[in-house]
Amino acid sequence: MSGATGGAPAATAVPGPEDWLRAIAEREDRAAFASLFRAFAPRIKGYMMRLGCSAAQAEDLVQETFVGVWRKARLYDPAKAAAATWIFTVARNLRIDLLRRERRPEIDPDDPALVGDAAPLPDAELSGKQQAARVRAALATLPAEQVSVVELSFFAGKAHGAIAEELDIPLGTVKSRLRLAFRRIRSALDGNS
Numbered sequence: 001m002s003g004a005t006g007g008a009p010a011a012t013a014v015p016g017p018e019d020w021l022r023a024i025a026e027r028e029d030r031a032a033f034a035s036l037f038r039a040f041a042p043r044i045k046g047y048m049m050r051l052g053c054s055a056a057q058a059e060d061l062v063q064e065t066f067v068g069v070w071r072k073a074r075l076y077d078p079a080k081a082a083a084a085t086w087i088f089t090v091a092r093n094l095r096i097d098l099l100r101r102e103r104r105p106e107i108d109p110d111d112p113a114l115v116g117d118a119a120p121l122p123d124a125e126l127s128g129k130q131q132a133a134r135v136r137a138a139l140a141t142l143p144a145e146q147v148s149v150v151e152l153s154f155f156a157g158k159a160h161g162a163i164a165e166e167l168d169i170p171l172g173t174v175k176s177r178l179r180l181a182f183r184r185i186r187s188a189l190d191g192n193s
Helices: 017-027 028-050 053-073 083-103 122-142 142-154 161-166 171-192
Strands: none
Touching: 017 028, 017 053, 017 083, 028 053, 028 083, 053 083, 122 171, 142 161, 142 171, 161 171
């Protein structure tokens, strides 16, 4: 029997992804970040390409993933997930964001559909004001019961049935008053053209 106690010397643990994340979170350790990048960048790129990304998109997502890992390393909790799972989750979420952006592209402020109407030319604006004045003058010639249905229908935007309820008159009466009012307004406008 040998008198030595103990046996072989204890092996020191080789740092792994969890240790590297902790070093990044605690000390912003660039060497740990470089080790993490070397270990995971090729795997993430391959994963992204298997998901359908082009090589360029995959490279961009790898870069974005590691920017996110650097910024969020303090959020990593080894009790909840392995380092690899956490890193791939960051990458997967970035891929989802990319897909959303592709489906809903940024709005182009120069898109003709988004350009507002041009300001009316002075003569068109004057013509519109004159037309509005003629309509107001024609409305002033109508009986009060016709004016009330026109105002409720066109200025208040109410449906004919709602007007009938509000004025407590039959629906047919509302329609008749509107027809008579339009006939008189049209006649007044045609006479002033």
